[in-house]
Amino acid sequence: MRQKLPVTTAILTNRFERRTFVLGSLQTGVGLLLATRLGYLAVAQNEKYQAASESNRVNLTLIPPRRGWVLDRFGKALAANRADFRVDLIPDRVADPDKTMSMLAGLLALPPDKVRDVRDKLDKARGFQPVEVASSLDWEKFAAVSVRLPELPGVIPQRGYSRFYPAGASVGHLVGYVGAASAEDYEKERNPLLITPGFKIGKDGLEKHFEFRLRGVPGARRVEATASGRIVRDLGTREDVPGKPIALTINAGLQDYAARRIGLESGSVVVMDCETGDILAMASMPCFDPNSFSDGIGRIEWKMLSEDDHVPLRNKVLRGLYPPGSTVKPMVALSFLEAGLDPNASVGCSGGLRVGNRVFHCWNRRGHGSVDMAKGIYQSCDVYFYHFAQQIGMDKIAAMARRLGLGQEFPMPYPGQSYGTVPDPAWKLKKYSKEWAVYDTVNATIGQGYMLVNPLQQAIMASRIASGRQVMPRLLLDRNAPLPKPMGFSQEHLDYIHSAMSEVVNGRGTAGRARLPVDNVLLAGKTGTAQVVGLNIANGKSGAWKYRDHGHFICFAPFDKPKYACAVVIEHGGGSGAAYPIARDVMTYIFAPDKAMAVLEDFEKQWGGNVQQRMAARYDAFAARYGETTAKPLPDDEDLTERVEQGRKPAGDPQTVQTEAAAPAPEPEQPTGVTAKPAAAPAVANAVPGTNAGTVASTGGQ
Amino acid sequence: MPRAYVPAAIARQPWSVLLPLIALVSFGAAVLDSAAGGRFEIWSLSHLFRFGVFLVVAMIIARxxxxxxxxxxxxxxxxxxxxxxxxxxxxxxxxxxxxxxxxxxxxxxxxxxxxxxxxxxxxxxxxxxxxxxxxxxxxxxxxxxxxxxxxxxxxxxxxxxxxxxxxxxxxxxxxxxxxxxxxxxxxxxxxxxxxxxxFFFLLHDYQRNRVLVFLDPESDPLGTGYHITQSKIAIGSGGIIGKGFGNGSQSHLNYLPEAHTDFVFATMAEEWGMLGGVFVLVVFGLIFRWGLKVATSAPDRFSRLLAAGMTMTIFFYMCINLMMVMGLAPVVGIPLPWMSHGGSSMMTNMICIGTIMAVERWNRAAPRTLS
Known part of the structure; x- marks a missing residue:
């Protein structure tokens, strides 16, 4: 404004009118701006906001689908679902974790270690990943939580279905287990179902492999809900579509029996139909209980499983690798026969054989006298095989081993299987850049040295020898599958081997006590004792558990019309004497279940109950010892997966490969006529430490 | 309005502001009725009652x-x-x-x-x-x-x-x-x-936060940005003609916070759409035009400034509230005159209106001077 002019009322009035006009224009401008903005929101972006409003209004709750059942060959459930009441927490919605947990602990009567487990998970869980607080609740507890919901934000009580494994630990490795989806699972799949409370995903075994077949299609409940989650009205419910069942070739009763019969030992039992390849039982014990694993692994349970030297987390059938010991002898003998060796060709056994400048001992230091092929098998004479293996050559033996399934990969629906090694000159050159030596052949023929197999392969070997058919292991039931092709062995040769194997059990052999208590059914088998460490460290029979010999037994029955084949491996059982009684009882179960059960019940009385009872007792002992102290917190989900994976890794190459002139471990029974003595006693009596062999062989390379 | 047929006492009333006010308050009462889930007595009744009381107060001020x-x-x-x-x-x-x-x-x-x-x-x-x-x-x-x-x-x-x-x-x-x-x-x-x-030194944390969230409401969709986001959803989902009276899901299901006070415009726009919004804007426009017209024809400096100042005070309310509701201004607790449920703002606005009405009466009494 011009300062020099005197300001008058007229000027000010004029100025007022002008400025009022400015303000009026300002109002119009703001009005237009607001109208434009309104139009932009309500018209231009209407669709976007309508969708947002709809997603606010309508709350879609997924109903986890019922998982498909896992059935045995007779339609009996190995994994089923049962209706239950459960309580979950959504971490993002929990306002005060401490208060919420202490209230829940009171309402649900949770033990302190469980409360700590849930707190750990709650701290680690991301956002909307539900954390299970409790499941299988009774109605009273469920109702107690439900009525207090307004004070418990983030707590979701619901009724649904949970996975149930009627046989518990017996099928842990066979079926696997389920669990809440981890953050990685969700990253991978981006499926909202995965973070629906109560939904479980297959974590291991068949549950994991057949996840999509078993999963089904979730149902959905559409409700109109307020911002605070109060449901105003139901807009409709779509039923879930249950997952498809899978039928296995397993015989549930046999599976459970085999698992229970392993008892306190660490081992595995595989039973196959040797005509079709159907796997009837595949047990690895000790095992975790998939029922409690599926509820989430507690810290005490984790401590219990991870500190157990019997590695309950490893499926030993597919991931355990062992030197097969003498169980390879029928296979080696068959390779001799197929190579044209006369079975009557004999060698004199004086307790050892000099190969080059070393002496390889027979397990029986007093010698077997004159030994032909049959005697070589039923007496398990090492010298017979030392002698003729050199004559026939390793390539023929290795080819036969592979033909019968050793070292071969089988398409089983499990991750991370180990397939072992069948050594031959080419393999050794490639792996160790060393020439094959005669003593390598000698070691391989008695299933020691580089040779490593898993129990499934042993069962397949037994099946193929028994039926002469190229059986492949089959886990999924297919009643219309054609019989496998014959292997092309001469029936005469097979009969010879069969009768020698029958002699092992029913005659002058090493496993006389393995005879089946069933009329008209004869078992044919072969024992095996595999050394874990050199005799200079331990004698294999007593002393530290981890140095004891592995016990093996392969068998089939009936001997004259083979139908069932079985392989048993007992880790550090101290010799085959730990393995064949189990095989006998398992095979007995097939033909006379009552007799077998009576034997098992006697054993379980000595062992302190059945598997469930023993695990419960062990859990209680651990809980009493570590429950109050701050036990190591549970590894988080990723870490846990990794560690379970580690636990499952195969034993790997044996710590020290016994390629030297191993002194074969004594077979458990006296060759002839000794019947009255208990299994372990003669073994110890016969164990003559072969220190001289060890020193002689000390120059041998590895 | 043809004056000949109406009694003088009625014709004398400042209808050019009373009619828009009554329209706005009635509309507000309808919206509040819907926001209360169809229960008239919760908010609408007291809303109308207060308007009546403060209208009498305004009439007294006007005299x-x-x-x-x-x-x-x-x-x-x-x-x-x-x-x-x-x-x-x-x-x-x-x-x-x-x-x-x-x-x-x-x-x-x-x-x-x-x-x-x-x-x-x-x-x-x-x-x-x-x-x-x-x-x-x-x-x-x-x-x-x-x-x-x-x-x-x-x-x-x-x-x-x-x-x-x-x-x-x-x-x-x-x-x-x-x-x-x-x-x-x-x-x-x-x-x-x-x-x-x-912004950095004087504002309180919660105020600073409001400004930040206003600049980017999606950064905090469940916290402070929730108000703005939900309000925009309510207005945007209404479309041109709205979801219909009583059908606003945002307000009825409590997604919209303060649906009956600060965010009453969003509640309205959800059910009445853009048409309802434009109606409110036009009615406000009529009121402000009346206010400024009274101011410019006022007889003296005092009444001029008084009438214009009162008009602009009401305008400020409306302007900030609508900008906030539509996501153009940070969330500040300012209600929408005559529509939001609340006694204090009704009182203030009616005092402003009463004052302008008084100025209008002086205009008629005294011819315009230059004083």
Whole structure:
């Protein structure tokens, strides 16, 4: 404004009118701006906001689908679902974790270690990943939580279905287990179902492999809900579509029996139909209980499983690798026969054989006298095989081993299987850049040295020898599958081997006590004792558990019309004497279940109950010892997966490969006529430490 | 309206503002009825009742003589300042932000009354200020003191929204009083520089947070940004004709916070769509046009400034509220005049209307002079 002019009322009035006009224009401008903005929101972006409003209004709750059942060959459930009441927490919605947990602990009567487990998970869980607080609740507890919901934000009580494994630990490795989806699972799949409370995903075994077949299609409940989650009205419910069942070739009763019969030992039992390849039982014990694993692994349970030297987390059938010991002898003998060796060709056994400048001992230091092929098998004479293996050559033996399934990969629906090694000159050159030596052949023929197999392969070997058919292991039931092709062995040769194997059990052999208590059914088998460490460290029979010999037994029955084949491996059982009684009882179960059960019940009385009872007792002992102290917190989900994976890794190459002139471990029974003595006693009596062999062989390379 | 057929007493009433007001309040009552889930007695009844009471108050104010306004300007202002100090003292004892004064029979918010109060006292000040002084510091300094005391007290409460409303009313009066334009431009420039400084050093955390969230509501969809996001969803989902009366899901399912007070416009727009929104804007436009027309035809400087200042105070309410609701301004607790449920804002706005109506009456009584 011009300062020099005197300001008058007229000027000010004029100025007022002008400025009022400015303000009026300002109002119009703001009005237009607001109208434009309104139009932009309500018209231009209407669709976007309508969708947002709809997603606010309508709350879609997924109903986890019922998982498909896992059935045995007779339609009996190995994994089923049962209706239950459960309580979950959504971490993002929990306002005060401490208060919420202490209230829940009171309402649900949770033990302190469980409360700590849930707190750990709650701290680690991301956002909307539900954390299970409790499941299988009774109605009273469920109702107690439900009525207090307004004070418990983030707590979701619901009724649904949970996975149930009627046989518990017996099928842990066979079926696997389920669990809440981890953050990685969700990253991978981006499926909202995965973070629906109560939904479980297959974590291991068949549950994991057949996840999509078993999963089904979730149902959905559409409700109109307020911002605070109060449901105003139901807009409709779509039923879930249950997952498809899978039928296995397993015989549930046999599976459970085999698992229970392993008892306190660490081992595995595989039973196959040797005509079709159907796997009837595949047990690895000790095992975790998939029922409690599926509820989430507690810290005490984790401590219990991870500190157990019997590695309950490893499926030993597919991931355990062992030197097969003498169980390879029928296979080696068959390779001799197929190579044209006369079975009557004999060698004199004086307790050892000099190969080059070393002496390889027979397990029986007093010698077997004159030994032909049959005697070589039923007496398990090492010298017979030392002698003729050199004559026939390793390539023929290795080819036969592979033909019968050793070292071969089988398409089983499990991750991370180990397939072992069948050594031959080419393999050794490639792996160790060393020439094959005669003593390598000698070691391989008695299933020691580089040779490593898993129990499934042993069962397949037994099946193929028994039926002469190229059986492949089959886990999924297919009643219309054609019989496998014959292997092309001469029936005469097979009969010879069969009768020698029958002699092992029913005659002058090493496993006389393995005879089946069933009329008209004869078992044919072969024992095996595999050394874990050199005799200079331990004698294999007593002393530290981890140095004891592995016990093996392969068998089939009936001997004259083979139908069932079985392989048993007992880790550090101290010799085959730990393995064949189990095989006998398992095979007995097939033909006379009552007799077998009576034997098992006697054993379980000595062992302190059945598997469930023993695990419960062990859990209680651990809980009493570590429950109050701050036990190591549970590894988080990723870490846990990794560690379970580690636990499952195969034993790997044996710590020290016994390629030297191993002194074969004594077979458990006296060759002839000794019947009255208990299994372990003669073994110890016969164990003559072969220190001289060890020193002689000390120059041998590895 | 054909005057011949209506009685004089009715024809004399300022229908050009009463009709828009009644329309707005009735519409507001309808929206509140829906927001209460169809229960008229929850909010709508008291809304209409308060309007009736304060309409009578406005009518009484409208009949007061001009001299009384001038005489009461200073005492009213001083009284309100005293109440603000009192509030501050009680608040100091009670702890936290204290805005209310409990009088026993009602709760009074002195800062609300200060909005018309500041307009009144500044209009009086510039009407007594010698014409020659309007360009000097003597026109600014007393006004600044008159503004500074209440504005400072209100900001201390802290109540940023009301503080800004008081300041806005005062600045409008100064602007219209003919103070040099360059002062306003200078103050505007200074404000641009000071705003960032104030943002970082003067604002409370929750206020700063509100500004940040306003700039990016999606950054905090479940926290402070929730209000803005949900309000935009309500308005946007309404479309052109809305979801229909009583069918607003955002408000009925409680997704929209403060659906009956600050965000009543969103509640309305969801059910009535853009048409309802434009209707509200037009009605407000009519009211403001009436207010400014009264101001420009006012007989003297005091009544001119008074009428224009009151109009702009109401405008400020509407402007900030609608901008906030549509995501154009940060969330500040300012209700929408005549539509939001709340006694204090109804009282303030009706006092403003009553004052403008009084000026309109003076216009008719005294021909326009240059005084």
């Amino acid at each position: 007061l003589p001009r001299e009384l306004f001038s005489k009461l300007a200073i005492p009213v202002y001083a009284g309100l300042c005293f109440l603000l100090v009192l509030v501050e003292l009680i608040g100091g004892i009670g702890g936290g932000s204290q805005r209310w004064l409990n009088l026993g029979f009602m709760t009074l918010q002195p800062s609300e009354l200060m909005k018309p109060g500041i307009v009144l006292v500044l209009a009086w000040f510039y009407s007594v200020l010698p014409i020659g002084e309007t360009q000097s510091w003597r026109a600014l300094l007393p006004a600044a003191v008159l503004l500074g005391i209440p504005a400072g007290l209100v900001m201390l409460q802290p109540d940023l929204g009301t503080g800004l409303a008081i300041t806005f009313g005062a600045v409008v009066v100064m602007f219209l009083a003919g103070l040099p334009l360059r002062w306003f431009l200078g103050a505007g420039a200074a404000g641009l520089i000071a705003a960032p400084l104030a």
